[in-house]
Amino acid sequence: MGLYYKIVKKPWPYWVGGILLALLNISLLLITGSVWGVTTGLLYWGLFIIESLGANPASWYYFNVYSPGFRGGYTLILNPHSVLNIAIIIGALLAVLWANQYKFKKIKNMKQIFFALAGGILMGYGSRLSFGCNIGAYFSAIPSFSLHGWVFGVFIFVGAYIGTRILYKYII
Amino acid sequence: MASSRIEELKRQKKMEVSKKRNQIPYAILLTIAVLIIYLIITKYQITFGNYWVIGILLGITIQRSRFCFVASVRDPIMVGSTSLLKAILLAFIISTIGFFIIQYNAIASNPDIRIQEIPGQFSPVGIHTAIGAVLFGIGMVMAGGCVSGTLTRLGEGYAINLVVLVGFIIGSILGTKHFSFWDKLLISNAEAIYIPEYLGLFPTLILQLALLCVLYYIAHWYDKKSNIMASTM
Secondary structure, eight states, X not given: OHHHIIIIISOOOHHHHHHHXXXXXXXXXXXXXXXXXXXXXXXHHHHHHHHHTTOOGGGSXXXXXXXXXXXXXXXXXXXXXXXXXXXXXXXXXXXXXXXXXXXXXXXXXHHHHHHHHHHHHHHHHHHHHTTSOTIIIIIXXXXXXXXXXXXXXXXXXXXXXXXXXXXXXXXX | OOOHHHHHHHHHHHXXXXXXXXXXXXXXXXXXXXXXXXXXXXXXXXXXXXXXXXXXXHHHHHXXXXXXXXXXXXXXXXXXXXXXXXXXXXXXXXXXXXXXXXXXXXXXXXTXXXXXXXXXXXOEESHHHHHHHHHHHHHHHHHTSOHHHHHHHHHHTBTHHHHHHHHHHHHHHHHHHTXXXXXXXXXXXXXXXXXXXXXXXXXXHHHHHHHHHHHHHHHHHHHHHHOSSOOOO
């Protein structure tokens, strides 16, 4: 019961999480040849939606310059990025269910929706400029010895500082 | 909102109240479903199975350790706590060593390797990287979650993170649509910079490890000095 309680019920210390995330990212690079990234998969979902609505994003400038280059058998929905993202959602659900801690949490108010939507849009737009989010352009880029990871790491603090000013002003 | 510690205590309290209903049968069902999906997608394409397993483990790890990149940059600013930042620096130290070994082997087996072929993540670096990171930093503090955190909390049952996800997808599409503007202005002049190309692979490894250790030490010192929520770890 002691070990079960420690692993399944009690939160793990942050440093355990850090070590495991690092080992998983190394394993991913070793086994699949690509590192952990989140944004590309979500961009593809968005492209799938607007393509279904009749747009033709394949003709956009972005895809002529930085072609994602689908290999055989991959689509906007069925690709490694998607599989990884869906697996993260399911993994988290699995963890809360085994801990008996799943609970659906409703949206509180319009203010929360506004901040969630605006925050999401800023993150999405920003991640296109920096070629990734705090995973692809930071967590995976710094250990790759790519300079853009360090630049991202410095300026995400600048953004977070501005963000906390906004929070102080409008929420707290 | 003032600190993740308070949020955590509130969450724990809520969970104690909702503990009555037994969720283990659902856990068993989902575990079986995860295994079946593994078998199906592995048959479709072997690499998908690898992504699936590692993704599941990433989700479990982020959820169980309450790992949060937002708190790692927000808490030092708001409450002076750096325990998450230190965990990320620790992760950087370990993954730097792991990535180094993988890159070393790749370069040793093919000395004429091009940057694009070196295992890892390389993107053009420049002012656009800084602008993107600032926008991202503002957005993740406003939304109260980064992208991986949003996925994890979606799994935990937070409805609000569906809104964050929709916003993120809208933002990505807008960013992609406007890309030609930024590319002509900034990005097309920028290049991906692989630091070992300038300093050598071994010196870069030593320098980066030293820098990460110094940052860890500073984060540790800063926490001791300015953490208003003593003993958060």
